[in-house]
Every structure is written in C-alpha cells, then in structure tokens.
Amino acid sequence: MDWWSELWLNEGFATWVGWLAIDHLYPDFQVWCQFVTEAVQTAQQLDSLRGSHPIEVPVKDALEIDQIFDAISYLKGSSVIRMLSNHLGVDTFLGGVSDYLKAHAYGNATTNDLWAALSKASGKDVNKFMDPWIRKIGFPLLTVAEEPGQIGVRQTRFLSTGDVKAEEDETLWWVPLGLRTNPEATGAAVEALTTKEETIRGIDESFYKLNADQNGFYRTNYPPARLAKMGTQLDKLSTEDKIGLIADAAALALSGDGTTAGLLTFASNFPQETSHAVWAQLIASLVNIRSIFAENEAVADGLKQFTLKLVSSATEQIGWEYKPGEDYLTGQLRALLISTAGGAGHTATIEEAKRSFKRYISGELDAIHPSLRLPVFRINVTEGGKEAYEAVKNEYLKTTSIDGKEICLQSLGRVQATDLVNDFLDFQFSDNVKVQDVHSGSLALAANSSARDALWLWIKNHWDVVHGKLAGNAVVLDRYLKNGLQKFASHEKEKDIRSFFKDKDTKGFDRGLVQVSDTVRANANYKERDEELVLEWLQANGYVTK
Numbered sequence: 001m002d003w004w005s006e007l008w009l010n011e012g013f014a015t016w017v018g019w020l021a022i023d024h025l026y027p028d029f030q031v032w033c034q035f036v037t038e039a040v041q042t043a044q045q046l047d048s049l050r051g052s053h054p055i056e057v058p059v060k061d062a063l064e065i066d067q068i069f070d071a072i073s074y075l076k077g078s079s080v081i082r083m084l085s086n087h088l089g090v091d092t093f094l095g096g097v098s099d100y101l102k103a104h105a106y107g108n109a110t111t112n113d114l115w116a117a118l119s120k121a122s123g124k125d126v127n128k129f130m131d132p133w134i135r136k137i138g139f140p141l142l143t144v145a146e147e148p149g150q151i152g153v154r155q156t157r158f159l160s161t162g163d164v165k166a167e168e169d170e171t172l173w174w175v176p177l178g179l180r181t182n183p184e185a186t187g188a189a190v191e192a193l194t195t196k197e198e199t200i201r202g203i204d205e206s207f208y209k210l211n212a213d214q215n216g217f218y219r220t221n222y223p224p225a226r227l228a229k230m231g232t233q234l235d236k237l238s239t240e241d242k243i244g245l246i247a248d249a250a251a252l253a254l255s256g257d258g259t260t261a262g263l264l265t266f267a268s269n270f271p272q273e274t275s276h277a278v279w280a281q282l283i284a285s286l287v288n289i290r291s292i293f294a295e296n297e298a299v300a301d302g303l304k305q306f307t308l309k310l311v312s313s314a315t316e317q318i319g320w321e322y323k324p325g326e327d328y329l330t331g332q333l334r335a336l337l338i339s340t341a342g343g344a345g346h347t348a349t350i351e352e353a354k355r356s357f358k359r360y361i362s363g364e365l366d367a368i369h370p371s372l373r374l375p376v377f378r379i380n381v382t383e384g385g386k387e388a389y390e391a392v393k394n395e396y397l398k399t400t401s402i403d404g405k406e407i408c409l410q411s412l413g414r415v416q417a418t419d420l421v422n423d424f425l426d427f428q429f430s431d432n433v434k435v436q437d438v439h440s441g442s443l444a445l446a447a448n449s450s451a452r453d454a455l456w457l458w459i460k461n462h463w464d465v466v467h468g469k470l471a472g473n474a475v476v477l478d479r480y481l482k483n484g485l486q487k488f489a490s491h492e493k494e495k496d497i498r499s500f501f502k503d504k505d506t507k508g509f510d511r512g513l514v515q516v517s518d519t520v521r522a523n524a525n526y527k528e529r530d531e532e533l534v535l536e537w538l539q540a541n542g543y544v545t546k
Contacts, residue, residue, distance in 0.1 A: 016077075016082055040217065040247075041281070043076035046072060047072060050161070050514075055073065056135050080133045083176060084118070088126075095121045096122065097118070111134055140175055142155055142175065142219070143156065144222050150201040152197065153210070155193060155196055159255065161518065161522045162525070178215055180241070186201065224262050231266045232269065246281045250288065253530065254526045255522070260289060275333075282310070286307050291447065294449035299534050301544065306538065315337040320334070338372060338375045343382065354383065357380045360376075374410060381411050393412060396408035396412070406437065410443075410444045422458060425458045428442065436476060439480040442480060455484060456484075477509050478511075481509060485516045489520070
C-alpha cells in the first residue's frame with residue numbers, strides 16, 4: 001500500500017485469501033457459509049451506521065490509523081473482494097492479482113493499480129464499477145416490487161436507523177443481481193443493476209431470489225408475501241441464501257423497512273435445519289431481538305418461548321455425545337444448540353449442564369467435552385448464582401490455556417446479580433486479566449440484559465481505572481467501549497453516554513463513540529416502533545397469554 005488510507009489493500013485482501021485457502025484445504029468446513037454469517041454481517045452492521053467510513057479513507061495522523069483497523073477495512077474490504085472475484089471468476093481475479101503483485105514487487109501500490117491489473121486480466125473496466133464500493137460510505141438496500149411476470153428493483157443507501165436523507169443517498173452502486181430463478185426465465189440473464197431503478201421482465205413468479213449465495217454486499221427487501229413464500233421453499237435455497245434472508249429480515253426489522261413479525265414468521269420454518277451456519281445466524285438474530293425488548297417482561301418471555309420451541313427438537317436430536325468420526329461442523333452445532341436451549345429454559349439441557357459441571361469442579365475433568373465447556377459454564381453461571389460464579393472464576397485462575405481463560409471470561413459475564421457484576425468488573429481490571437482480554441468479559445456483560453446497566457454505572461464510576469488500563473492502546477479502548485455500550489435500546493441511555501464523554505479527551509476513540517450513539521438510537525427507535533406489534537404477534541401465535 002502507498003499510504004495508510006489504503007490499509008484495506010493489505011488487510012481486506014489478506015482476510016479474503018485466508019478464507020479462500022481454508023476452503024481449498026478443508027472444503028468440508030463450508031467456510032464461505034461462515035464468512036457470510038460472520039464477516040459479511042459484521043461489516044454490514046457497522047456500515048449501516050452514519051458513523052461508518054469508506055473502505056479507503058483519508059488518514060492524517062496516527063490516532064486515525066488506529067480507528068480504521070476495524071470491520072470496514074478488514075471485513076467489508078474482504079466482502080467486496082469476494083463480490084468482485086465471483087463476478088470476474090476467481091481464476092481471472094487471481095491472475096490479475098498475480099500480475100499486480102509482480103508489477104509492484106518490493107514497492108508500494110494503490111487501489112487504482114489493483115483495478116488496472118484486474119481490468120487488463122478481465123477485459124472489464126473494474127475501476128468504473130468498483131470505485132463507489134471503495135471510496136463511498138455505506139452500501140445499498142435493494143427494494144423489490146412485484147408485478148405479473150416482472151419485478152421492479154430500486155437501490156437506496158441502507159441505514160439501520162431507517163431515516164436516510166436525500167443528501168446521504170446520492171451514491172449509485174454497481175450491484176450484481178445474482179438472480180436465482182428458473183434458468184429458462186429471460187430475467188435471469190440480467191447481471192447487474194447500474195441505475196437507481198430498473199424493471200426486470202421475464203421472472204418466474206413461482207420462485208426467484210436476488211443475490212444468489214449472498215455474493216453481493218447489499219441487503220434485499222422483498223414484499224412480505226414473497227419472504228413468507230420463500231420460507232416454504234427452503235429446499236430451493238443454498239445455505240448462504242438462507243443466512244442472507246434471515247440476516248436481511250432482521251436488519252430490515254431494526255430499520256423499519258421490514259417487520260419483526262415477518263422475521264419471526266420466516267424463522268418459524270427452520271426447526272429441522274441442520275446447517276451450523278444457518279443456526280448461527282438464526283440465533284444471533286433472535287438474541288439481538290431478545291436483547292432489545294428485554295425490559296418488556298411479556299415480550300421477553302414470549303421471545304424466550306419462541307426460541308425454546310424453535311431449538312428444542314434439534315437440540316434433543318443432536319444430543320450431548322460426540323461420536324467417533326463425527327464432522328467438525330456437527331460438533332460446533334451441538335455446542336451452539338445446547339447453549340441456546342439452556343438459555344431459553346430447556347429443562348433437560350439445564351439439568352445435564354448442572355450435573356456435568358458439578359462433576360467437573362469436583363475434579364472429573366473429562367466430565368465436560370472441551371467443546372462444550374463454554375455452553376456448560378454459561379448455563380451454570382446463569383442458573384447457579386454465586387457458587388457457580390466463584391467456581392468459574394477459580395477455573396480462570398487455575399487454567400494456563402488461553403482459550404480456557406477466554407471461555408471463563410465469556411461465561412462469567414452471564415451473572416445475574418448486581419453485586420457479582422461489580423465483583424467481575426473489579427476482577428477484569430485487576431492484574432489477573434490481560435489488557436487485550438478485558439473486552440471479552442464486558443462484551444458478555446453488555447449482552448446480558450440483567451447486567452448491562454450495572455456495567456455502564458461501573459464504567460462511569462471507575463473511568464480513571466478503565467482509561468488507565470486500556471488507553472495505552474487506542475484500538476483496545478475503542479473496542480472495549482463499542483462492545484460494552486452498543487446493546488442499549490434507550491434514547492435516555494444514548495444521551496447519558498454522550499453527556500458523560502462530552503468533557504473527556506476522546507481522541508483515538510471518538511469515531512467509536514459516534515458508532516455507539518448511532519447503534520443505540522437505532523435500537524431505541526426499533527423498540528418504540530415494534531414493541532406492541534411484537535407482543536401482538538406473540539399473543540396471536542400462542543407464545544404469550546392474553
């Protein structure tokens with residue numbers, strides 16, 4: 001890279017090629033499904049905020065450099081590379097990259113140098129259609145309108161707050177449509193949207209989906225009836241398609257472009273799902289909804305019952321036993337389902353977790369499979385009060401394993417009592433926890449609706465301690481505050497956060513605080529707009545008694 005503004009050339013490409021290598025070496029891991037669940041969704045969550053930034057952003061001083069080592073440079077960068085490589089063809093793309101690397105060996109290069117090499121290799125003007133993706137903030141939402149035999153597609157900038165202004169919606173993106181439908185339908189030949197709006201004729205109305213395999217970096221808003229119909233056509237969707245539809249429905253419910261009822265109706269079709277990546281996206285979306293509506297007891301309990309019904313069959317079917325020759329993804333799915341079922345009140349899961357935990361802390365270290373320590377520890381800290389909390393904290397102090405310590409920190413964040421929240425925070429900022437690990441515990445506390453208020457109060461009352469331990473690395477402090485504060489869903493909390501930092505020196509993490517404010521405002525708007533509607537849906541579908 002020629003200068004820090006083009007950090008993405010290093011980090012975005014390195015991220016993408018890492019996934020490419022794993023897919024080549026271990027195709028059974030299905031890593032591109034995981035990429036869509038983790039990398040794409042994380043990048044889109046950040047890039048849907050006003051406080052985001054372009055992939056290529058001007059850098060004027062060192063503290064600005066620290067703040068662009070984020071999901072935009074790494075994950076949006078790698079996502080648009082994946083989009084481009086699939087459009088050009090991976091072999092053509094890699095050929096162009098090889099030419100680029102040879103031409104600039106032992107020297108510096110720019111984004112335009114990469115585009116020139118790829119244009120030469122592909123015979124397409126890559127700079128023309130990729131420039132907005134790199135140098136403009138945000139990404140598009142494609143809204144679909146249906147008419148007999150055709151669809152209208154319109155692109156607008158997507159904001160999680162749902163209130164994009166005209167001056168914020170001036171970018172015209174080249175959008176690869178990836179239309180999955182009957183191959184004989186003439187509309188399938190349309191490759192990309194290159195205008196603000198376009199009508200695509202010759203659509204097979206029985207089934208179609210845009211953004212096949214989620215190769216494009218955008219969200220799609222279908223008419224409610226179409227989304228509901230696709231919920232009955234899961235056999236026609238790839239794993240990546242399912243992930244994208246779930247994630248898009250959740251994001252659109254948040255922004256107000258869709259509804260939570262539409263998301264829950266669509267999610268209801270997945271109790272027999274077998275893909276770890278699909279379950280991961282389903283559960284992540286439901287966890288976020290439960291977090292936002294946590295203060296409404298009736299809604300929170302109804303969503304808990306919905307989650308319990310959704311995961312119970314799959315959890316009971318997969319069981320606790322790791323069988324000889326079992327594949328990696330089955331093991332990952334088992335841990336995810338057990339953790340979710342336990343958190344949703346599945347009695348048999350909670351009882352088994354308690355039995356195995358009791359044996360483990362008594363010295364039977366093989367009582368818990370290593371891959372199940374996190375769900376078992378989390379369930380016990382949630383259910384077991386101070387005794388379980390102290391046992392896991394002691395495990396943290398005893399283990400020399402890095403991942404073992406991480407498991408303990410994530411589990412301790414499930415405490416339910418305020419005195420234990422404060423004790424855990426004191427522990428996090430003691431010499432027992434390394435600087436780079438502090439955010440793990442607070443991320444778990446922030447995700448815990450019983451603990452996040454106490455977390456914010458502790459941060460305010462101990463700001464000198466927080467700043468003193470973390471400010472030596474602005475990236476660490478920025479990450480800590482974003483992870484710890486963005487789960488609130490209250491306009492009052494957003495104002496309180498802004499007020500607290502108003503007279504503080506925030507250089508090095510000011511961009512992160514803007515992103516926190518954007519996220520909390522979006523959550524608060526969502527809660528105010530949808531709370532009664534969610535309750536009505538839960539009552540109508542038997543998850544809450546009227």
